[in-house]
Amino acid sequence: MxxxxxxxxxxxxxxxxxxxxxxxxxxxxxxxxxxxxxxxxxxxxxxxxxxxxxxxxxxxxxxxxxxxxxxxxxxxxxxxxxxxxxxxxxxxxxxxxxxxxxxxxxxxxxxxxxxxxxxxxxxxxxxxxxxxxxxxxxxxxxxxxxxxxxxxxxxxxxxxxxxxxxxxxxxxxxxxxEVTDQLRAALTSRTIIDQAIGIIMGQNRCSADVAFGVLRNASQNRNVKLRTVATEIVTAVGKAEASTGHQFVD
Incomplete structure (x- = not known):
């Protein structure tokens, strides 16, 4: 009332x-x-x-x-x-x-x-x-x-x-x-960076430490964030794989 x-x-x-x-x-x-x-x-x-x-x-x-x-x-x-x-x-x-x-x-x-x-x-x-x-x-x-x-x-x-x-x-x-969102963003960044490191290792047949150094140098030379460089690498590889036209057969 x-x-x-x-x-x-x-x-x-x-x-x-x-x-x-x-x-x-x-x-x-x-x-x-x-x-x-x-x-x-x-x-x-x-x-x-x-x-x-x-x-x-x-x-x-x-x-x-x-x-x-x-x-x-x-x-x-x-x-x-x-x-x-x-x-x-x-x-x-x-x-x-x-x-x-x-x-x-x-x-x-x-x-x-x-x-x-x-x-x-x-x-x-x-x-x-x-x-x-x-x-x-x-x-x-x-x-x-x-x-x-x-x-x-x-x-x-x-x-x-x-x-x-x-x-x-x-x-x-x-x-x-806010803390949960920050942790989620951090984990997402880490995943993308790890994917990029794996791609560089495969392309250059090098260790993870060397691959991370390549990624870090690219980030510093271009003055962009590490995640941005990693995202570009992962995206570029994804587009390249898509353009090959892989077909999946049951």
């Missing part, structure tokens, strides 16, 4: 959230898709009158990687120019930043007036930790002041805790896929 708003979100228990986010992670094909679904669940869990965005540091620069609506994207992005705001502080200082009313809260002076002009009145930014690979913030915004009372704050913290665990797992899974 969807909650009626921030004050009515207690129906989402930590166990419910954990199961929901785990299922979501298993059902999505990328971290980006997972984060986009995540902000939708955040709005449902914390309140339908709330906008949600996720900021992640990419190569040292903040970027909004998911947002529930245009409001969240705008309220996030106006912080990046002046390099000041609640989501950046939450992410960099690893602490929750709560603004009950931007009209009276005098922090973040460079950000505050721009956010007010866009209609933001209250916000809550919570740090997200995805292991050593990703650091970000879950950002919640409202066009009304004092939206985030004690119950909404507690629910948002529970959600951020579970989201951090899911994000950490997502990063781990992605790294696992």
């Amino acid at each position: 969807a909650p009626s708003g921030p004050s009515g979100s207690a129906a989402w228990t930590s166990g419910h959230l954990a199961g929901e986010l785990r299922d979501l992670l298993l059902a999505t094909e990328s971290v980006e898709a997972f984060l986009q679904q995540l902000v939708g669940i955040a709005v449902e869990a914390i309140g339908e009158d709330v906008s949600a965005g996720i900021t992640v540091a990419r190569s040292g620069h903040p970027a909004t990687v998911a947002s529930s609506d245009a409001d969240a994207a705008q309220f996030d992005e106006v912080q990046y120019g002046p390099d000041q705001g609640p989501c950046l502080t939450a992410m960099r200082a690893n602490k929750v930043v709560l603004i009950q009313d931007m009209a009276s809260d005098e922090r973040f002076s460079k950000y505050r007036m721009r956010a007010l002009s866009l209609g933001a009145r209250s916000s809550m930014s919570l740090p997200l930790a995805g292991g050593n690979e990703a650091v970000g913030a879950l950002n919640l915004y409202s066009r009304a002041p004092h939206t985030f009372g004690p119950r909404a704050q507690a629910q948002a913290q529970r959600f951020a805790d579970e989201a951090s665990r899911a994000l950490s797992l997502a990063v781990h899974l992605v790294r696992g896929v």
Whole structure:
């Protein structure tokens, strides 16, 4: 059952959230898709009158990687120019930043007036930790002041805790896929190189060490990768064998 708003979100228990986010992670094909679904669940869990965005540091620069609506994207992005705001502080200082009313809260002076002009009145930014690979913030915004009372704050913290665990797992899974792809590519390269060495040995009646030296010298002289030279040799031999028109008889 969807909650009626921030004050009515207690129906989402930590166990419910954990199961929901785990299922979501298993059902999505990328971290980006997972984060986009995540902000939708955040709005449902914390309140339908709330906008949600996720900021992640990419190569040292903040970027909004998911947002529930245009409001969240705008309220996030106006912080990046002046390099000041609640989501950046939450992410960099690893602490929750709560603004009950931007009209009276005098922090973040460079950000505050721009956010007010866009209609933001209250916000809550919570740090997200995805292991050593990703650091970000879950950002919640409202066009009304004092939206985030004690119950909404507690629910948002529970959600951020579970989201951090899911994000950490997502990063781990992605790294696992990357490592598997790298190993597969390495094995493919090794196979092609071994095939090329075998061809050179057969053509020159030489040892494997000598054949590898021939391959390496060709790579260095042409300033191309060893695998590229090996692939050319294997392909050329394959075409030559195909052009002889071998026929196979049962």
